[in-house]
Amino acid sequence: MKTYQACLQSHANCVVCSDGDQNPHSLQLRFTHVTENEVAADYRVNKKHQGYINLLHGGIASTLLDAAMTHCLLAKGIEALTAELNVRFHTPVLVGDSVQIMGRLISQRRGIYLLEATLSVAKQVCVKATGKFIQPKGGVIHRELSV
Numbered sequence: 001m002k003t004y005q006a007c008l009q010s011h012a013n014c015v016v017c018s019d020g021d022q023n024p025h026s027l028q029l030r031f032t033h034v035t036e037n038e039v040a041a042d043y044r045v046n047k048k049h050q051g052y053i054n055l056l057h058g059g060i061a062s063t064l065l066d067a068a069m070t071h072c073l074l075a076k077g078i079e080a081l082t083a084e085l086n087v088r089f090h091t092p093v094l095v096g097d098s099v100q101i102m103g104r105l106i107s108q109r110r111g112i113y114l115l116e117a118t119l120s121v122a123k124q125v126c127v128k129a130t131g132k133f134i135q136p137k138g139g140v141i142h143r144e145l146s147v
């Protein structure tokens with residue numbers, strides 16, 4: 001089984017979790033293990049990431065939840081692609097809010113991993129997601145570009 005550190009190399013330039021040297025536009029999130037099947041990260045909402053004035057863009061919120069679920073699998077040595085993402089926006093999140101993002105593995109059946117993730121402010125869940133993840137055939141995730 002690959003280690004978490006080794007799995008991180010598969011997305012070394014990631015817009016969510018690489019360091020600023022690798023990608024200056026990265027949100028530079030750091031996920032930590034909470035339990036065997038759970039990871040978490042903290043993030044303060046930057047005004048660059050608003051959609052409607054002073055509200056966190058829903059696409060960015062979805063990205064954070066997708067990343068939490070991905071890291072949950074990476075922490076278990078599993079590199080899989082998002083095959084399906086379902087997001088429910090309960091409460092707007094504001095610029096400047098400190099948010100906690102959690103990802104949790106729910107189940108695994110016939111190569112399809114089902115996960116859930118939450119984005120909370122002061123312990124109130126504002127955005128919730130479920131996702132299905134699948135390991136690509138042959139296991140190769142990254143691609144070479146022809147140009």
Ligand SMILES: CCCCCCCC(=O)SCCNC(=O)CCNC(=O)[C@H](O)C(C)(C)COP(=O)(O)OP(=O)(O)OC[C@H]1O[C@@H](n2cnc3c(N)ncnc32)[C@H](O)[C@@H]1OP(=O)(O)O
Nearest residue numbers: 011014016017066067070081082083084132134135136137
């Ligand atoms: C911070 C870290 C960030 C890292 C990145 C974050 C995660 C991402 O953004 S990943 C990028 C976005 N996702 C992608 O680009 C994925 C694009 N899709 C794909 O590559 C493929 O469709 C992939 C790999 C998901 C599945 O491909 P493949 O294995 O060929 O699937 P396929 O043969 O169609 O299906 C395999 C099985 O899964 C099932 N399946 C496929 N999709 C789904 C789904 N959404 N729900 C349920 N079942 C599904 C199929 O029915 C099939 O079942 P069975 O074997 O019983 O027939």
